[in-house]
Amino acid sequence: MIDDCCKTAFLWDGKPVGKEGTLDKNAAYITGANEDVAVLLVPDLFGWTLNNLRLLADHFAKEANCTCYVVDL
Numbered sequence: 001m002i003d004d005c006c007k008t009a010f011l012w013d014g015k016p017v018g019k020e021g022t023l024d025k026n027a028a029y030i031t032g033a034n035e036d037v038a039v040l041l042v043p044d045l046f047g048w049t050l051n052n053l054r055l056l057a058d059h060f061a062k063e064a065n066c067t068c069y070v071v072d073l
Contacts, residue, residue: 011051011052012051012052012055014051014055016029016031016051016054016055016057016058017031017058018030018031018032018054018057018058018061018068019031023069023071026071026072026073027048027071027072028048028069028070028071028072029048029049029053029054029057029069029070030067030068030069030070031054031057031058031061031067031068032060032061032062032065032066032067032068033067034061034065034066034067035067037064037065037066037067038066038067038068038069039057039060039061039064039066039067039068039069040068040069040071041053041056041057041060041068041069041070041071042071042073043070043071043072043073047072048070048071048072048073053070054070057069057070
């Protein structure tokens, strides 16, 4: 069971810069362009399409110089 405090959130300002694609056969948000370093972000109960998670992936890709994947599991 999930407490009500876990079901509320806030939205960050900003627009994700990555694109939707696939990773294996799963839908994914992909951002960054480093072919040697990758980060996989696993979504929480809010899902892989949440703007906040995509903005976080964009931040990781930029700061860590990696390709970041947010996969629809």
